[in-house]
Structures are given as structure tokens and as C-alpha cells.
Amino acid sequence: MNNKNINNIKYIENEFVIKNAIDLSVLGVCFSSKPLIIGGLAMEYYGIRKKGNDVDFIVTNDDYEVLAEKYPNNRVDRWGDLYVSVDNLELLRSIYRLDYDFYSVEAIEYEEYKVISIEKLFFMKMLANSNQPEVEKHVTDFRLMWNYFLKTFQNSNYVAYAMEHQNQYVNVPNGMIYNGKYSAV
Numbered sequence: 001m002n003n004k005n006i007n008n009i010k011y012i013e014n015e016f017v018i019k020n021a022i023d024l025s026v027l028g029v030c031f032s033s034k035p036l037i038i039g040g041l042a043m044e045y046y047g048i049r050k051k052g053n054d055v056d057f058i059v060t061n062d063d064y065e066v067l068a069e070k071y072p073n074n075r076v077d078r079w080g081d082l083y084v085s086v087d088n089l090e091l092l093r094s095i096y097r098l099d100y101d102f103y104s105v106e107a108i109e110y111e112e113y114k115v116i117s118i119e120k121l122f123f124m125k126m127l128a129n130s131n132q133p134e135v136e137k138h139v140t141d142f143r144l145m146w147n148y149f150l151k152t153f154q155n156s157n158y159v160a161y162a163m164e165h166q167n168q169y170v171n172v173p174n175g176m177i178y179n180g181k182y183s184a185v
Contacts, residue, residue, distance in 0.1 A: 027091075
């Protein structure tokens with residue numbers, strides 16, 4: 001069984017984290033597409049860190065327009081990314097002008113919502129860190145995601161191989177050994 005299958009079992013177990021954190025019925029709207037959970041709640045879903053006080057979603061443009069009409073005093077425009085903020089829910093039309101269609105690819109789907117894929121979440125955290133490196137939360141989230149990926153997806157045989165030759169790597173320029181006589185992994 002590969003890591004991805006093992007993690008899918010973990011994801012199913014983590015649905016309770018989401019069910020206890022959100023109630024979309026308070027918005028009083030019927031979504032045309034399932035809202036996509038992103039941000040801190042997605043990070044908690046994947047077991048990376050606890051969520052903060054708000055819950056972030058990406059919604060389709062059609063759903064954004066319905067929300068904006070219902071909550072005209074709760075609209076926000078952040079560098080062209082439009083969203084509606086109601087209580088502790090933030091429902092975004094886009095992030096870095098990338099929309100629902102982009103972020104929802106490979107999302108994990110449940111009855112009332114989707115959860116952003118771990119790969120797209122990592123991409124999102126990389127964008128935030130690259131665009132606002134002075135914001136400590138972005139730096140911390142990026143490092144947490146980076147460590148999660150290395151811990152979860154690195155090939156353990158390759159890691160063992162690298163560790164076995166670590167002393168040799170540090171003694172050559174850029175850690176590159178040409179024509180070495182290593183045993184196959």
C-alpha cells in the first residue's frame with residue numbers, strides 16, 4: 001500500500017474536524033457547487049496544524065455573486081480577489097486570481113463541501129510565502145507544508161541512501177559526486 005492510500009484513510013477519519021468547524025446553513029444560500037475548504041481548516045484536516053478563528057472557502061463566481069447580493073456590506077476586494085466575509089466564514093471567488101476551477105482539481109469530495117488537495121494547498125502556501133515573506137504566518141505554514149511533504153512522500157530508501165553518504169556529500173562542491181562507486185538501492 002503506498003503513502004497516498006494510507007493518507008486517504010486518514011482523510012476520511014479527519015472529516016469530523018470539518019463537521020465540527022462549519023455550518024454553511026447559517027448563510028441561507030443554496031450553493032451551485034460545493035464550497036472548497038482551504039486555509040487553516042484544510043491544514044487541520046491534513047493533520048498539519050490547528051485552524052485559526054475563521055474558515056476559508058473558495059466558491060464559484062456564480063456562488064460569489066449570490067453571496068455578494070445577499071451580503072452587500074460584507075464584500076471585500078483584495079488586489080482583485082473578491083470575497084464575502086460573514087461571521088467566521090470567508091468565501092473567496094479567487095486567490096491570486098486563480099479560481100474554483102483551478103483549486104478544486106483533485107479535491108476530496110464530501111456531501112456538502114470539498115477539501116482542497118494537499119498538492120494545491122501546498123501550492124497556495126508557496127504563493128503566500130513568495131508574495132508576502134514578511135508575514136510570519138505564511139513562512140510558518142510554508143515550512144509546515146514543506147516538512148509534511150518530505151516526511152510523508154519522500155522515498156525512505158532514497159533517504160537512507162543519502163544519509164549513508166552524507167559525509168561524502170558535505171566534502172564535495174554542491175554535494176555532487178560524479179562517477180562514484182555506490183551500491184544500488
